[in-house]
Amino acid sequence: MSKxxxxxxxAWLAALDHPxxxxxxxxxxxxxxxxPGITGHVKWNAPxxxxxxDDRVTLGLRPNAALRIVxxxxxxxxxxxxxxxxxDSGLIRMVAxxxxxxxxxxxxVAAKADALGRLIARWVEAAA
Numbered sequence: 001m002s003k004x005x006x007x008x009x010x011a012w013l014a015a016l017d018h019p020x021x022x023x024x025x026x027x028x029x030x031x032x033x034x035x036p037g038i039t040g041h042v043k044w045n046a047p048x049x050x051x052x053x054d055d056r057v058t059l060g061l062r063p064n065a066a067l068r069i070v071x072x073x074x075x076x077x078x079x080x081x082x083x084x085x086x087x088d089s090g091l092i093r094m095v096a097x098x099x100x101x102x103x104x105x106x107x108x109v110a111a112k113a114d115a116l117g118r119l120i121a122r123w124v125e126a127a128a
């Protein structure tokens with residue numbers, strides 16, 4: 001199975017002017033490798049990752065700020081009744097019953113890469 005990024009995401013990364021560009025590229029690679037069937041594209045002017053036709057994880061980029069990974073259940077609000085996600089990594093901060101955020105300071109992407117990959121895989125499975 002190929003882990004190749006779609007051309008539009010490649011082009012977006014190539015053109016990205018961000019002080020943490022290398023970490024953004026690393027996060028893209030982590031997300032794409034997290035689980036078979038995950039694809040990436042650019043949505044909301046940032047990399048977003050899709051599984052089974054729905055956006056599930058989106059990066060949040062701000063100049064000179066921490067990187068954010070937003071865990072959600074799609075572009076449109078869904079009924080959160082019955083949805084639960086237990087984070088055994090301690091990385092995610094739930095901001096709604098079915099929406100979480102991980103904030104990463106400088107250098108944390110590499111240090112937490114394995115945990116982030118597992119977290120993304122678990123979220124995609126739970127959010128289906």
